[in-house]
Amino acid sequence: MSRMHNISDIQMSTLMKWFDVHKRTMPWRGDSNPYNIWISEVMLQQTQVKTVIPYYNRWIRNYPSIEILANSDSEAVLRLWEGLGYYTRVLNLLKGARYIIEHYNGKFPAVMNDALKIPGVGEYIAGAVLSIAYNLPVAAVDGNVIRVFSRLFALDKSGNINKTIESIVTDCYTYYQPRWVNQAWMEFGALQCVPKPVCSVCPMNASCKALKISKVLNYPVKKPKKKTPVRTGRIYIVQQNDTVLMLKRHRKGLLAGMWELPNILEDEEKHTDFEQKHSLKPMECIGNVKHAYSHFKVVYQVYLAELLKTWNSAGWVESTWASSEKLQLLAKPKVHIKALKQHGMFFNS
Template identity: 40%
Template sequence: MITWSQKRIQAFQKTLLDWYDHHKRDLPWRKDHDPYHIWISEIMLQQTQVQTVIPYYLKFMKQFPTVQSLATADEAKLMKAWEGLGYYSRARNLQRAARQLVDDYQGKWPTTVGGLQELSGIGPYTAGAIASIAFNRPVAAVDGNAFRVFARLLEIDDDVAKPQTRKVFEKIINQIISKDRPGDFNQAIMDLGASYMTATNYDTSQSPVRAFNQAYIDGIESQYPVKTKKKRPIPVDYFGLVIHSTKGYLFEQRPAKGILAGFWMFPLIDQQELINDQPTSKQVLIQRLQDKLAADYQLQVSLSEIDHQPVSHTFTHQKWQITLLSGELPADSDLSFFPGKWIPAADFEAMTFSKVQSKMWLKYEKSVKTL
């Protein structure tokens, strides 16, 4: 790893910030230094592309323009506003943090990284971004862009997939960051990582900081950042039940904790629950599922496969493969033993659908139209 002199650090700061002043991205959350605006944008940008976030951000700000309005918002409306962004725990943590600010901080924001991390859902990166941009604190905001940019600039060999590596980068960047314009410095690194120093198809030859990029100078840029591969998501096979009556479709609420916590969805049955030690065909599994519905929930329903191609959806640690099964029940079926309810299709528009629920519904609609 290369170490820089104070003179080189100052030259880098000037080069980077001069470029940022002329070429920074025009983003709606950069119109001011309001910590609320910065916070909402940074949480939305987790796992989501900038161009996808912009319309969500603008709509969200119209609905919840202040911390107070977010704190007192109806959860269903909040979830609806978040629909399509995924990782819904982010939205719930936003509201928890907003309530902390209102109830515990009298609406006043903590201004330090440590204080900000006391708020629900705010980690080291988001705290660094808010502290530097909103409160001019000279602290690093280390996200994927910062890892990539500084790993190449300084040939840092530490594995960015390891949690302890963040401390290494924070220490280094805190020595280089502009003390006068820390927020602009961090945002410039974000813009650099999103343009000339992307993960793939990067164009360092045109980068404004190419003279400082040691990995580029040494011709080994493709080796940085050092990152071990993530474990592949575990495959999980489900049956998704599209059971309808004249009252609507049968929905079940997900558990309060875990993936898609609290969401109303078509019932999902883990196929592993229906498999014993012997090799089993899909038809046998479907028969066992019908028997299970009859035994556990007193629901006598004949199920048929909608499409041989399952609905596929990948989460961080799991990859769901959902075989859709359709069936019909009388409207007066007793749901006393079933943890769900009938929901008319006319109500779907007002509901918050997870991405995987939307996929299931779209596949079902398509199958119905082709009959």
């Protein structure tokens, strides 16, 4: 393992002093319950702390333990997650809780290889839970940590950058406890060494290689970006008395198990064919809604539509006519909430 890059004891004590002063208060900070750390880390993937806090508090109130979560159903967990996005993550949390009950006697394992067998748990989540909850000497390398070390040591993309960083972080455990070392580097990346940092106030600026060569914004070295494809389609709002037609998606794939309005993406089926198959008559376009997923963007035209015959649910698990009250209880993807909000009548909050 490379020993070309090391953090000195002076740098470490500088970091820990900075962390003492600047660390944010979070409901899970200082907590050593592995379940709570697991939940917080899954929620924090690609979502900011301030957004996560109310979701986390609500989640822990509803599911205070792995056992209670394992006994819940996907509909209920999806509802609590609504708005956080990345819905396969919450379904994996449920599967993970059941796996832990079945294989690890209800306790998140304190061994890396065992933790990696839990559905949805990758190296970062496992490292975060094992180090923060159990104080084990395991690095947790997220995007923030990669940014910090790429800059401190002007690391390029050659070799396995994650392994290089893990090795540097692991050396830091000589000076301080793993749980605090990992949290301090994560927080430093989240608050100080941000994408556009103010290096003049950084306590590490004297030893930062990227700053020394005036190339801070060139690190981390990025892979050339692929253009995100944009998919287009239609969403249909079909009313019957005071209700709206909602459809439940299959249990697998994108947005699994969620409830949505009838919709079609043009690259899957022509809207004219879809409308004919489902006896839908588009009446009026009330606007567009957009959403960005990890690998593509969607732009839907939102149509008020009439149903000419009984709804044919092919393509969905089930359908329901939802009143405004019932609609609030269904777990819905963000883009469909946007469409309903455009309509206004069914969804005001």
